[in-house]
Amino acid sequence: xxxxxxxxxxxxxxxxxxxxxxxxxxxxxxxxxxxxxxxxxxxxxxxxxxxxxxxxxxxxxxxxxxxxxxxxxxxxxxxxxxxxxxxxxxxxxxxxxxxxxxxxxxxxxxxxxxxxxxxxxxxxxxxxxxxxxxxxxxxxxxxxxxxxxxxxxxxxxxxxxxxxxxxxxxxxxxxxxxxxxxxxxxxxxxx
Numbered sequence: 027x028x029x030x031x032x033x034x035x036x037x038x039x040x041x042x043x044x045x046x047x048x049x050x051x052x053x054x055x056x057x058x059x060x061x062x063x064x065x066x067x068x069x070x071x072x073x074x075x076x077x078x079x080x081x082x083x084x085x086x087x088x089x090x091x092x093x094x095x096x097x098x099x100x101x102x103x104x105x106x107x108x109x110x111x112x113x114x115x116x117x118x119x120x121x122x123x124x125x126x127x128x129x130x131x132x133x134x135x136x137x138x139x140x141x142x143x144x145x146x147x148x149x150x151x152x153x154x155x156x157x158x159x160x161x162x163x164x165x166x167x168x169x170x171x172x173x174x175x176x177x178x179x180x181x182x183x184x185x186x187x188x189x190x191x192x193x194x195x196x197x198x199x200x201x202x203x204x205x206x207x208x209x210x211x212x213x214x215x216x217x
Contacts, residue, residue: 037144037145038065038145039144039146039147039165040066040068041059041066041072042072042131042132043072043076043131044149045147045149046068047076047196047198048149048196048198050079051195052188052191053191054174056100056103057178058170058173059106059170061173062165066105067138068100068107069131069138070109070110071129072131075130075131076097077094078093078095079095079195080093111138119137120137126156129150132148132150135148135153136153136156136160139162146164148164148166149167149198149200149204166205167192167198168200168204168205168206168210169206171189171210175213182213185213186213186214189214190214
Protein backbone atom coordinates (compact mmCIF):
# COMPACT_ATOMS: atom_id res chain seq x y z
CA UNK A 27 0.00 0.00 0.00
CA UNK A 28 1.49 3.34 -0.95
CA UNK A 29 1.89 6.33 1.34
CA UNK A 30 -0.69 8.33 -0.67
CA UNK A 31 -3.17 5.50 -0.44
CA UNK A 32 -2.76 5.26 3.35
CA UNK A 33 -3.04 9.03 3.72
CA UNK A 34 -6.32 9.14 1.79
CA UNK A 35 -7.83 6.45 4.04
CA UNK A 36 -6.62 8.17 7.20
CA UNK A 37 -8.77 10.58 9.18
CA UNK A 38 -7.83 14.18 8.20
CA UNK A 39 -6.42 16.29 11.01
CA UNK A 40 -4.96 19.75 11.37
CA UNK A 41 -2.04 20.48 13.69
CA UNK A 42 -1.48 23.63 15.75
CA UNK A 43 1.92 25.20 16.33
CA UNK A 44 2.14 24.11 19.97
CA UNK A 45 1.78 20.40 19.11
CA UNK A 46 4.07 20.65 16.13
CA UNK A 47 6.79 22.33 18.18
CA UNK A 48 6.45 19.63 20.84
CA UNK A 49 6.84 16.89 18.24
CA UNK A 50 9.79 18.63 16.58
CA UNK A 51 11.50 18.87 19.97
CA UNK A 52 11.11 15.12 20.42
CA UNK A 53 13.33 14.35 17.47
CA UNK A 54 10.70 11.83 16.34
CA UNK A 55 8.12 14.14 14.71
CA UNK A 56 7.76 12.25 11.43
CA UNK A 57 7.46 8.90 13.16
CA UNK A 58 4.96 10.21 15.72
CA UNK A 59 2.78 11.89 13.09
CA UNK A 60 2.84 8.70 11.03
CA UNK A 61 1.79 6.52 13.95
CA UNK A 62 -1.37 8.47 14.77
CA UNK A 63 -3.52 7.25 11.89
CA UNK A 64 -4.24 10.78 10.66
CA UNK A 65 -3.57 12.55 7.39
CA UNK A 66 -1.92 15.72 8.72
CA UNK A 67 -2.66 19.19 7.38
CA UNK A 68 -0.50 22.24 8.06
CA UNK A 69 -2.28 25.62 7.99
CA UNK A 70 -0.24 28.44 6.50
CA UNK A 71 -0.49 30.47 9.68
CA UNK A 72 0.87 27.55 11.73
CA UNK A 73 3.77 27.17 9.33
CA UNK A 74 4.48 30.89 9.76
CA UNK A 75 4.44 30.56 13.58
CA UNK A 76 6.79 27.58 13.75
CA UNK A 77 10.07 29.39 13.18
CA UNK A 78 12.45 27.89 15.75
CA UNK A 79 12.82 24.86 17.96
CA UNK A 80 15.16 24.50 20.92
CA UNK A 81 17.82 21.81 20.73
CA UNK A 82 20.54 20.65 23.05
CA UNK A 83 23.72 22.64 22.40
CA UNK A 84 26.49 20.11 21.71
CA UNK A 85 29.13 22.78 22.35
CA UNK A 86 27.77 23.59 25.83
CA UNK A 87 26.37 20.54 27.62
CA UNK A 88 23.31 21.46 29.68
CA UNK A 89 22.61 24.45 27.43
CA UNK A 90 20.19 24.93 24.56
CA UNK A 91 20.10 26.80 21.31
CA UNK A 92 17.32 27.94 18.99
CA UNK A 93 17.52 26.31 15.59
CA UNK A 94 15.48 27.45 12.56
CA UNK A 95 12.73 25.02 11.56
CA UNK A 96 12.48 23.79 7.99
CA UNK A 97 9.18 22.03 7.37
CA UNK A 98 9.93 21.51 3.68
CA UNK A 99 10.99 17.84 4.18
CA UNK A 100 7.72 17.10 6.01
CA UNK A 101 5.70 18.66 3.20
CA UNK A 102 7.83 17.04 0.50
CA UNK A 103 7.41 13.58 2.00
CA UNK A 104 3.66 14.01 2.38
CA UNK A 105 3.71 13.88 6.19
CA UNK A 106 2.22 17.40 6.27
CA UNK A 107 -0.07 18.85 3.60
CA UNK A 108 -0.29 22.65 3.46
CA UNK A 109 -3.77 24.13 3.70
CA UNK A 110 -5.55 27.48 3.88
CA UNK A 111 -9.15 28.65 4.20
CA UNK A 112 -10.55 28.00 0.70
CA UNK A 113 -13.96 29.64 0.73
CA UNK A 114 -16.02 32.39 2.32
CA UNK A 115 -17.33 30.16 5.14
CA UNK A 116 -13.83 29.03 6.15
CA UNK A 117 -12.57 32.61 5.95
CA UNK A 118 -15.48 33.84 8.11
CA UNK A 119 -14.82 31.17 10.75
CA UNK A 120 -11.13 32.07 10.69
CA UNK A 121 -11.97 35.71 11.36
CA UNK A 122 -14.34 34.62 14.15
CA UNK A 123 -11.68 32.52 15.87
CA UNK A 124 -9.07 35.24 15.36
CA UNK A 125 -11.19 37.44 17.65
CA UNK A 126 -10.94 34.76 20.36
CA UNK A 127 -7.24 33.89 20.12
CA UNK A 128 -4.02 35.87 19.91
CA UNK A 129 -2.58 33.19 17.65
CA UNK A 130 -3.55 33.07 13.99
CA UNK A 131 -2.44 29.43 14.01
CA UNK A 132 -5.05 28.38 16.56
CA UNK A 133 -7.69 30.45 14.78
CA UNK A 134 -6.94 28.88 11.40
CA UNK A 135 -6.75 25.35 12.85
CA UNK A 136 -10.13 25.67 14.51
CA UNK A 137 -11.75 27.26 11.45
CA UNK A 138 -10.52 24.53 9.12
CA UNK A 139 -11.32 21.74 11.55
CA UNK A 140 -14.84 23.06 12.10
CA UNK A 141 -15.66 23.62 8.43
CA UNK A 142 -14.04 20.43 7.16
CA UNK A 143 -14.92 18.26 10.19
CA UNK A 144 -11.28 17.42 10.77
CA UNK A 145 -9.64 16.42 14.01
CA UNK A 146 -7.59 19.20 15.60
CA UNK A 147 -4.27 18.63 17.39
CA UNK A 148 -3.54 21.25 20.04
CA UNK A 149 -2.19 21.51 23.57
CA UNK A 150 -3.62 24.97 24.20
CA UNK A 151 -6.18 24.69 27.02
CA UNK A 152 -8.47 27.37 25.63
CA UNK A 153 -8.30 25.97 22.09
CA UNK A 154 -9.16 22.51 23.46
CA UNK A 155 -12.16 23.93 25.32
CA UNK A 156 -13.44 25.91 22.32
CA UNK A 157 -12.89 22.96 19.96
CA UNK A 158 -14.79 20.58 22.21
CA UNK A 159 -17.63 23.08 22.65
CA UNK A 160 -17.83 23.21 18.85
CA UNK A 161 -18.06 19.40 18.75
CA UNK A 162 -14.62 18.81 17.30
CA UNK A 163 -12.42 15.84 18.05
CA UNK A 164 -9.23 16.98 19.76
CA UNK A 165 -5.92 15.16 20.17
CA UNK A 166 -2.99 16.43 22.18
CA UNK A 167 0.72 15.80 22.30
CA UNK A 168 0.45 13.10 25.02
CA UNK A 169 -2.11 11.16 22.95
CA UNK A 170 0.04 11.41 19.85
CA UNK A 171 3.21 10.30 21.64
CA UNK A 172 1.36 7.41 23.29
CA UNK A 173 0.00 6.28 19.89
CA UNK A 174 3.57 6.33 18.58
CA UNK A 175 4.87 4.41 21.62
CA UNK A 176 2.11 1.80 21.25
CA UNK A 177 2.80 1.42 17.52
CA UNK A 178 6.60 1.40 17.55
CA UNK A 179 7.38 -0.03 21.00
CA UNK A 180 10.56 1.99 21.61
CA UNK A 181 12.81 0.82 24.41
CA UNK A 182 12.24 2.55 27.77
CA UNK A 183 15.36 4.71 27.46
CA UNK A 184 14.32 6.05 24.04
CA UNK A 185 10.77 6.76 25.21
CA UNK A 186 11.98 8.60 28.30
CA UNK A 187 14.37 10.62 26.09
CA UNK A 188 11.49 11.66 23.81
CA UNK A 189 9.33 12.71 26.76
CA UNK A 190 12.19 14.54 28.47
CA UNK A 191 13.12 16.34 25.24
CA UNK A 192 9.54 17.51 24.79
CA UNK A 193 9.41 18.72 28.39
CA UNK A 194 12.84 20.36 28.31
CA UNK A 195 13.12 21.68 24.77
CA UNK A 196 9.54 22.75 24.05
CA UNK A 197 8.78 23.34 27.72
CA UNK A 198 5.55 21.34 27.53
CA UNK A 199 4.17 19.25 30.36
CA UNK A 200 0.71 17.72 30.09
CA UNK A 201 -1.85 19.12 32.45
CA UNK A 202 -3.80 16.69 34.66
CA UNK A 203 -6.99 17.12 32.59
CA UNK A 204 -5.35 15.78 29.44
CA UNK A 205 -5.91 12.20 28.48
CA UNK A 206 -2.75 10.16 28.87
CA UNK A 207 -1.47 12.51 31.61
CA UNK A 208 -0.98 9.52 33.94
CA UNK A 209 0.64 7.46 31.20
CA UNK A 210 3.17 10.27 30.56
CA UNK A 211 4.00 10.55 34.26
CA UNK A 212 4.30 6.79 34.65
CA UNK A 213 6.84 6.63 31.80
CA UNK A 214 8.94 9.24 33.60
CA UNK A 215 8.53 7.53 36.96
CA UNK A 216 6.07 10.02 38.44
CA UNK A 217 2.32 10.63 38.31
